[in-house]
Amino acid sequence: MDFNTSIPTAKRLERLQYENPWWLTGQVQQAYTEMSKRLYFKLFYPFVKETEIKRAVVLMGPRRVGKTVMMFHAIQELLAENIAPKKIFFIGIDNPIYMQLGLEEILLLAKDAVALNNLEDCFVFFDEIQYLKDWERHLKVLVDFYPKTKFIVSGSAAAALRLQSSESGAGRFTDFMLPPLTFHEYIHLKDLGHLMQAKSIKYDDKEIPFLLLTTIKHLIKSFSIT
Structure with a gap:
């Protein structure tokens, strides 16, 4: 069975709407807003907002250090700064519903879900990017093809090692390493x-x-x- 064709597009759109409740409510899920921000957030967020330099932000770190939470805190901050809710996308690449899809295919699904004419000035968050084979090549293409869109991805420590051994993202990615919780x-x-x-x-x-x-x-x- 072709797993890709067996999943109706409507189901994928439904999942995207579930992952992005702010499209309707204007707010991030309460579970994330109640969590305190890590001190590293003040260092990370300026990279998210930087749009003059055409680079994707690659948030790396071991599992369970809070990468996903930090991404939601960044979305919360963007909403507080009056970025249009429908110009902010969050997509969990580890969900099997996106299996066999490339980053651009998923991105265009999200674009259709909110009926945008284009992706200019959008902020796109891809979580757990390491689940996509050759993710760094996919991301490079998006950075080149959508210069007015900001991409932020999270990945495991293994993805960080893969990125360091690859030249495909040279000059197009900004790495941010999130360490485990410090005593401070x-x-x-x-x-x-x-x-x-x-x-x-x-x-x-x-x-x-x-x-x-x-x-x-x-x-x-x-x-x-x-």
Whole structure:
């Protein structure tokens, strides 16, 4: 059986509408809006908004570090800045419903789902890009063919290694590596800043800031499961 032809287009359009609720509501799913942003978001988001340089943003990192959540936070920020909801697409490439489709075919389905005449000034998020064979070649074609569209993709650490060994994306991709949660971010997310005291150390004529723990009692308690 040809899995590609066995899935009706209507079902794929239905899935796209489910993945992009802001097309109707203007809002990202509540589950994501209630999550705190990682401190790396402030570094990542400017790459999302950069449209003068014609490059796709490739968000890389190990599994379960929060790449998908960061993408939804970026969408939330775009909506807050009055980017038209129907000009923001989110597509999870790991869903079997898109099997055997190229990135451009999926992109054009999303375009049809919101009845856009063109893709100018659109922000397109492809999640779990490593599930598409030769994804870097597909993405390169999109960057070249749709210069007025911004593409942001997420990929695993394995996809990062593949990208580094390939020349196909040279000059067309901006890599952003998201590491696992740092201790500093843990303090931030748990709102434990009051337990830390800002200090600095002088090294090579530069003041290097760091945080010093003032008490360990409450920090240990924050790790407890109640």
